[in-house]
Amino acid sequence: MKRFMLFIILLFVLSACQSEPPKTKFIGETENWKAIAEVKTEEKKNKFILQYKGNEINSIGEFEFKLSSSNGQWGMGAIELNSDGTFKEENKNADTLSIFKASEKNVTIKWNDKEETFSLN
Secondary structure, eight states, X not given: OHHHHHHHHHHHHHHHHHSOOOOEEEEEEOSXXXXXXXXXXXXXXXXXXXXXXXXXXXXXXXXXXXXXXXXEEEEEEEEOOOTTSEEEEEEOOHHHHHHHHSSOEEEEEEETTEEEEEEEO
């Protein structure tokens, strides 16, 4: 019986060490853009992806975005899309993580004298 209990405890410890930290995903989109934010709170890390949904990727040129909530804001300007129409940014900033703790999160994108704002849920 002791061996069986030792085996169960060892199995529990090994499986706990191998599990990935929880991750939260927020998604929002408009007619022209889609945003995905993946947050790994335990690692204090987030990944933010913007995807242009149109066909004329080269027409976008430089653009800017801002992610805002009641806990703060974060954004970048003078950036360009990759050849697949996406922009990806990974961040290990604790201040940025606090933005995702708010119940309401908004993304604003400005490009070619246009602007769209939408929520991440």
